[in-house]
Amino acid sequence: MIDPATALHEILGPKGWLSGSDAEPYQRDWLNRYGVAPLGVATPADTSEVASVVKLCREAGLAVVPQGGNTGLCGAAVAQQSNAVIVSLSRMTAIGNPDLDSGSIVVEAGVVLAALHEALEPDGLMFPMHLGAEGSARIGGLIGTNAGGSQAFRYGMMQDLVLGLEVVTPDGRVWDGLRAVQKDNAGYQLRKLFCGAEGTLGIVTRAILRLYPKPRQQASALLVLPGFAAAVSFGAFLRGEAGEFLTGLEFFSDFGLQLALKHLPDLAYQLEARGDVYLLVELASGSLRVPLDEILASALEWGMEQGLVVDGALAATGAHRAQFWRLREEQPEGQRLEGEQLKHDISVPPAAIARFVEAGAKICGGILPGVRVNPFGHLGDGNIHYNLSPPEGRADFDGKAELFAEALSSLATQMGGSFAAEHGLGRAKVAMADRNRGLVERELMARLKAVFDPLGTMNPDVLVRVSQ
Template structure:
């Protein structure tokens, strides 16, 4: 005589009800069908779940969440599965994929807004904005596959934060399914709205732990009429900071991007990524990718850049430079930055830190952190790069040549403590733009302010009292 587990029986009944509502094609239980949803980008985690549920409308999301709440079954929301801290990975919970919520509901070039569902791919948002003669300025390396809901739930940053801000600054309104299945419709297209608390901020950057974003009103901007891109060799981070101050002083908001890269990262891209070209004749220790853009042709961007770089060379802030003469050349220069994470995979194990410090202290952070990690492991190959204009550095570490990858990855906690101690001492953040997820939940407890952590737990308890939304992510329970 067989005995059926009550838990398994309840789950079977839940999945049967969801299947009846969504259709069997959208409740995946075959391991082969679920596999693409369960392995996260870095390969740090292998997820597990009884089913991948794929609702196609906000109403279906609400139905699934309400049914799970009634059954006491936890769920993990997922967009494009491109997250880098395991926030989108289930560890036994049901997985709620939002990829079928992929409609652009409205584009208004007068209001300068676009209303999109959570499963729209970021590149699709870009193209829709361009078709309307507008710009949506959130640009990240995974934009061909990441989904806007995931970008908003992690408060993604990217290469244009210097000019346009993080994802949370690009949102006017949200539609959110709450933990009990109710839908909050906050899809306002208003630039000014002081009617009570700004509720959307509760769900931006909180990784689906307080509610599930199903749609958003995004801010649009004028499409740039001109763009000028330069790849520069600089003596070091200190010179790069001086150059940043100079260019911002001369160009203001026309300076859209200012990315700092160490030689190891650039050489890795040139070595492993087909079609990349060395932009400068000589090899230097540090580089900057700078871009100016403007919505009109009222002034000559190229001339402004050339004049500013000429003064910077005379001041010793720039050693060598190339300015793109065409869109194709600009794209080639951008590849040296955008392909860096992918290229680093070819160099073995990589321990990565997404940190930020005050912009003025970026050179100090790099000097201290580079000295500390190389002292801890001789032969280590640091690969720091990132958005120095907003203080966000991706402080990645490639394993020493000849070292076993597993042995190196086992040192992740050691390097976390080294890097995060320095960041915290400098009044920085251990999570700049990738989020906390599962990877940094313990680190947040270790470094977080006790009062802030208490407030976070109170919010979680208030909005998700049963702890069913993305449990174990952001706030340890």
């Protein structure tokens, strides 16, 4: 028998099989915390090549690690062992013609999210998934991590936007689930199960995605609020008053604003007042008959009367709007440039956001006095990126990273939320899941994994550990 690398090279050709230094760019995860050199990187040209790779790896006892844009934050898309093959779908980037009257489109899993947005531009349709990594994140990775982003409270997460899937299963067969309908109750909802499975149950090769009409008008505002409790109340009011148009409800803190302004000199904050919390509100409508500006202005006015809003400005131009968004989008970058940081991807019921932020700060201050909390995220679905910077004048967290993670994850769990809201478990949070979730749940997951992948070769040790 020839060695697996030679065999893979033969199947895939020189474009489809990268090894040695060519494989290096695929080796480490985005946060540079995980990844050893794999046997090589397969970049198959189509589904049948993916299936061949998976089959061959299975026979050769090699682990298979599916990789999308490699922008995940939990290390799920790189190898932990040298006898592994990374399967990158970066060459499978075909975008079908959208079905305009149905609102759907077929794409290969290697399509970059921003490329899909661009391809839909002329057709009056949109794919409502937006997140920081959209310039490099690929559809397959977004499905694997069940991505959320800023519009999830309005349009759903990937699991809500996927109609049909094609998946190469761990035994190298192809599941053709490429149906283009929302209503398909012919058995278990496999299409939902593969969303968020982090490549541990198979490799998604194609998807049929749900599209929405592109709005014809937008209205955006940046608001200054006295605190998180006010933000929660104002958010609930907005959901009632402008629920159908509300497409963005993003928050960040004054500390986050300080960091962003400090480290990104081209950023501008043009309102007069400052507050503890800032809200970026966005409304959008397909109808030009809706007085969006008026609705937003009147909500703002109500907020001010109620003492929930201190100050605010409506974006008068597109450039103005982009400025508002950059204040929110540069939150991670501002904090990164401040130095060492700890990221926590929390969700709680939206009504509990203020309670979480407050209790979390108390707990964190107890662990390391002076630690600086920078919560930002998505108010509509209660998703808080509860990130930490060391105390002023300190460069690190005094070796207490695990203590913070444990305390915050258990607080989220107590509040009926999640310690892995939209980034998933990957390699980083498997142990945390084992601690925070009940035995029945973790066992069901381990059994699920075992039944789809009895040999345990598909992205091993990601999401769940199957005890041998």
